[in-house]
Amino acid sequence: MPPNRVIGIDAGGTKLLGGVVDEDLVVHNRVHRLWRGADREETLRIVVEAVEEVRAVAPDVVGVGFGIPSLVSPAGVSVASVHLPLDDVPFGDLMAERLGLPVWVDNDVNAAVVAEHRYGAARGASHAVMMALGTGIGGGLILDGRVYRGATGAAGELGHMVVDVDGPPCPCGGRGCLEVLASGTAIGIAGTEAARAHPRSALGKALEADGAIRGSLVTELAHAGDELAAEAVCSVGRRLGAGLVSVLNVLDPEVAVIGGGAVAAGDLLLDPAREVLIAQGLGPPRMRVVPAHFGGESGMLGAALLALDGSRS
Amino acid sequence: MPPNRVIGIDAGGTKLLGGVVDEDLVVHNRVHRLWRGADREETLRIVVEAVEEVRAVAPDVVGVGFGIPSLVSPAGVSVASVHLPLDDVPFGDLMAERLGLPVWVDNDVNAAVVAEHRYGAARGASHAVMMALGTGIGGGLILDGRVYRGATGAAGELGHMVVDVDGPPCPCGGRGCLEVLASGTAIGIAGTEAARAHPRSALGKALEADGAIRGSLVTELAHAGDELAAEAVCSVGRRLGAGLVSVLNVLDPEVAVIGGGAVAAGDLLLDPAREVLIAQGLGPPRMRVVPAHFGGESGMLGAALLALDGSRS
Numbered sequence: 001m002p003p004n005r006v007i008g009i010d011a012g013g014t015k016l017l018g019g020v021v022d023e024d025l026v027v028h029n030r031v032h033r034l035w036r037g038a039d040r041e042e043t044l045r046i047v048v049e050a051v052e053e054v055r056a057v058a059p060d061v062v063g064v065g066f067g068i069p070s071l072v073s074p075a076g077v078s079v080a081s082v083h084l085p086l087d088d089v090p091f092g093d094l095m096a097e098r099l100g101l102p103v104w105v106d107n108d109v110n111a112a113v114v115a116e117h118r119y120g121a122a123r124g125a126s127h128a129v130m131m132a133l134g135t136g137i138g139g140g141l142i143l144d145g146r147v148y149r150g151a152t153g154a155a156g157e158l159g160h161m162v163v164d165v166d167g168p169p170c171p172c173g174g175r176g177c178l179e180v181l182a183s184g185t186a187i188g189i190a191g192t193e194a195a196r197a198h199p200r201s202a203l204g205k206a207l208e209a210d211g212a213i214r215g216s217l218v219t220e221l222a223h224a225g226d227e228l229a230a231e232a233v234c235s236v237g238r239r240l241g242a243g244l245v246s247v248l249n250v251l252d253p254e255v256a257v258i259g260g261g262a263v264a265a266g267d268l269l270l271d272p273a274r275e276v277l278i279a280q281g282l283g284p285p286r287m288r289v290v291p292a293h294f295g296g297e298s299g300m301l302g303a304a305l306l307a308l309d310g311s312r313s
Numbered sequence: 314m315p316p317n318r319v320i321g322i323d324a325g326g327t328k329l330l331g332g333v334v335d336e337d338l339v340v341h342n343r344v345h346r347l348w349r350g351a352d353r354e355e356t357l358r359i360v361v362e363a364v365e366e367v368r369a370v371a372p373d374v375v376g377v378g379f380g381i382p383s384l385v386s387p388a389g390v391s392v393a394s395v396h397l398p399l400d401d402v403p404f405g406d407l408m409a410e411r412l413g414l415p416v417w418v419d420n421d422v423n424a425a426v427v428a429e430h431r432y433g434a435a436r437g438a439s440h441a442v443m444m445a446l447g448t449g450i451g452g453g454l455i456l457d458g459r460v461y462r463g464a465t466g467a468a469g470e471l472g473h474m475v476v477d478v479d480g481p482p483c484p485c486g487g488r489g490c491l492e493v494l495a496s497g498t499a500i501g502i503a504g505t506e507a508a509r510a511h512p513r514s515a516l517g518k519a520l521e522a523d524g525a526i527r528g529s530l531v532t533e534l535a536h537a538g539d540e541l542a543a544e545a546v547c548s549v550g551r552r553l554g555a556g557l558v559s560v561l562n563v564l565d566p567e568v569a570v571i572g573g574g575a576v577a578a579g580d581l582l583l584d585p586a587r588e589v590l591i592a593q594g595l596g597p598p599r600m601r602v603v604p605a606h607f608g609g610e611s612g613m614l615g616a617a618l619l620a621l622d623g624s625r626s
Contacts, residue, residue, distance in 0.1 A: 071596055073326035080596050127464045139563070144455060150565025151440045154596050160562040160594075162555040163478045165494065174558060174593035181478065195315025222380055242475040245487060249473040250452075250563065271546075283393050283467050 007054055007064040008304025010108055010297075011047060012260075013083030013135030017297070020058040021304035025051060025119060029054050030060045037137075040085040048098050055101075064101055065306030066091065067108035069138055071154045076105040079154075082172045083136050104306040110147055110156060110280070111302030112292070113140030116257045118305070120293030127253040130292070131158050131243070132260035132299065134305065136171065137179035141251065163242050180273050182240040184215040184262035187269075190232035191218035199228070201228045219265040230268055237269040241276025244289060248281040259292030259299070266291065317624060320367055320377040321419055321617025323610075324360060326396030326448030331363050332608070333371040338432060340525035340610070342367045349448075349581035353398040361411050368414075377414055377620030379404065380421035380612045382451055384467045389418040395485045396449050417619040422444070422572075423460055423469060424615030426453030426606070429570045431618070433524045433606030443605070444556070445473050445573035445612065449484070450492035472496065475605075476555050495553040497528040497575035500582075503545035506533035512570070512588075532578040543581055550582040554589025557602060561594040570604030572612070579604065 003023040008018045016033040031050045035043060051064055068091060070081035070263065092105040111121070113130035122128035126145050132138040137159025142149040149155050159179035160172055167176025191214075195207035202221055207213050221229035238267020244256055258270060270289055278285045292298045316336040323330045323394040329346040344363045348356060364377055381404060383394035389405020391397075426435070427441035435441035439458050445451040450472025454461040462468050472492035473485055480489025493499065504527075508520035515534055520526050534542035557569055571583060583602055590600045605611045 015523075082595075125464075141563075143461065148456065151438075151567045152565055152599060153594070155565035157562040157595055160595055161474065162476050165476045165480075165552055165555045172593075172595055175555075202507065209377075212450040239478055242478045242488075246474040246559065248467075248468040250468065252465055252468035254464045257494075280485075282395075282470055282473055282485055282487075283465070286465060 004308060005058055005061050006304050006307035007051055007061050008300045009051060009064060009066045010299030010303055011068045013067060013069055016050055016251055017300050018054055019300050020054050020061060021301060023308060025301055029057050038050060043085055051099055062311045063307040064099060064103045065186050065303040066105045067101060067111035067303040069108050072105055072107050072292060073153060104252040106306055108299045109138035109140035111210040111276060111306055112140055112259060112298035114147060114305055115144045115294060115298045115302035115307040116292055121257045121290045122255050125254040128160060128246055128255045128257060129251060129253050133258065133262035134184045137183045161243055178243040182236050182243060184260065185237050187215035187218050187233060187262055188213050190236050191229060194228050194232045198228055202226050215262055222268050233265050233268045234272045237272030238276050241273035244273055244277045245280045248277060248287045253287060255288040255290060257290055257292050261296050265293045317621060318371055318374050319617050319620035320364055321613045322377060322378060322379045323612030324381045326382055329363055330613050331367055332613050333367050333374060334614060337619060338614055342370050356398055357407060364412055366498050375624045376620040377412060377416045378616040379416060379418045380424035380616040381418060382421050385418055385420050386466060417623040419619055421612050422451035422453035424619055425572060425611035426455055427460060427618055428607060428611045428615035429605055430455045434570045434603045435568050438567040441568045441570060442471060442560055442564060442566050443570040443572060444569060446575035447497045447573040450496045474556055474559050490547055491556040495549050495556060497573060498529035500531050500546060500549050500575055501526050503549050504542060507541050507545045511541055515539050516541055528575055535581050546578050546581045547585045550585030552590050554586035557586055557590045558593045561590060561600045566600060568601045568603060570603055570605050574609050576604045
C-alpha cells in the first residue's frame, strides 16, 4: 500500500504556496498563487482553485492541511487576520464543504514551527521559537516540547511585540511592532529609502525604472555585493536582533528559527541580528539563531503535517 | 503542634523586605533594610543580619526562602543580577553556611508570581504573568499552570523586553528595555522632567528642596490630585501598556499582575496601561491587568512559600 499523501497549503499575506506531500515529507507537486489585494470571497476562491489544481494530479490525497496567517480557533475558525481578509471566517467548515475532503487548519507559523521542530532546524530542542519574515512577521512557539497556544489560542505573535513604542503604525492597529521594522516588507522599505538617498546607485536606478523596490531585489543586490543594499539588509537585521533580545529575555529558548521569504538574505540579515542579541541579551550568549531548514517551505510542510497527523488519528 | 514557620526574604534592587511567615501565610514579624550601593560582601552581610533579626523573635523557624533579583541556577547560584552585586555568587550555599538553616533560593518574581497564582490576584488562571515595578522591572510567568523557566532558567525577564529599539541604555547592557521606561525609577524620572519644566509646581518645589524626585513622591502627589504628577504617572502607564501589548501578543495570558512598590500608583498607572493594551493588542480585549493582591509583599510571601514547600518535601 502506498503511503498516505495529503495537500499542504501555506496561505501567506502575499502568496499561497501548496503541495502534495507524502509521509516522508517529500513534495510531489507544487502550486503557487499571488493574491495581494483580493477580497474575502476571491481569497477563498483562489484557495479552492489551488487545492483543486494539485488534487487533479494526486486524486489519492486523504485530506488538506491549511496554515493561515490568522488567530485560529480550535474549531478552525479564522477569528482575526492582519494580512488576509479572513476576520471571523469559519475557514475549516467552508473548505471542507467546498472541497469535499477532510481539512485541518492552524495558524501558519504554528504549523511551520512543528515542521522545523520535528524534522528541521529546531530538532531536539525543548524550547524553540520561529519567526517567518514575509509580508509581515508570523511567530510560533515550542515550549516544553509542545506548541504553546496561550489562554485563547492567540499566543506566539512575535511580529507584534512592540519594539518602538512611538514608532510607525502597524497594519494590526498597534504601533512600532517588530513586523513593521524587520519583515520582508521592511527590507523593501529600507531599500527604497536607500534608493531615494542615492539615486545613482543600483537601487536608485531600480527605483526609477520600476517605481518600487521589493525586499527580494534588495536581497539579490546585497548577495551580488552591492554595499548599499547590504547596508539596508543589515539595518533590518539589527532591528530583528532587538526582537530576538526580547524573545531570549522572556522565553529563554535554545533556538530561534528564522523562516519566510526574507530569510533568503541569509547571514547578511542574521549576522547583524546575532550581534545585537549577543551584545544586548541578558546572561551568557546561548540562543542559536538559524535559518529554517525547509527555507520558505516550512509553512507548507507544517500544514501537510496537520493533515498527516489528523488523518492518522 | 504549632504550624511550621519560615522566614521569607525579598531582596529587591533598593531594599530588602523580610518576615516570619506561617503556613496560613500570616506574617508575624517584618524586617526592612535599605541597601542601594552596597557592594557584594556588604549586601550578603545585610541579608544575614536581617535574617538574624527576625530569627531572634522566631527561633522556631524551619528554614529561609530567598527571592533575589537574579538569574538563579537550580543549585541556588546567583548567575547574574542587573540590580545587585550578585553575579556568579553561590548564594544558597553561602546563606546555608552563614545561617546554619535550610535555605531555598529563586528569582524574586518567579517566587512572587507563585504567591499571586496560588493565593492572590492570579488565582485560577492557567496562564498568568507578573511584573514587579520597582528599581527595575522583574517578571515571572505561569504557563499551563506552572512557573515557566525556559531552557536555562532565565525566562520571564519582562522588564528586559526591548520596547524602544533606539532608546536609552538599560543597566542590563541593553537599550530601550521596558524597565527603563516603566519602572518605579521611571516614574521618578518622569516626575523630575516635569519638575524641571514647571519649577513653580509642587514637583518643581520638591526638586528644589530635595535635589531629587522619587517615584513614591510623584505617586503621592498624583493621588492628592496634583495634575502634573498624575500626568507623569500616566505617561509611564502608557509605556507599561506597550509592554503589556507584547505580553498579550506573545503569551496570551488570562491575567497580568502588576506588583512592586510602584503599583501604589494604582489605577492612575494601570488605567492608561489598560487603554493602550485594548487599543493596540491583537484580537478581542481579554487579558486582565490587576494590582498584586499582596501589594509589595508578594515577593516576600513567595520567598516564604519556597521554604514552606521545600521543608515539607
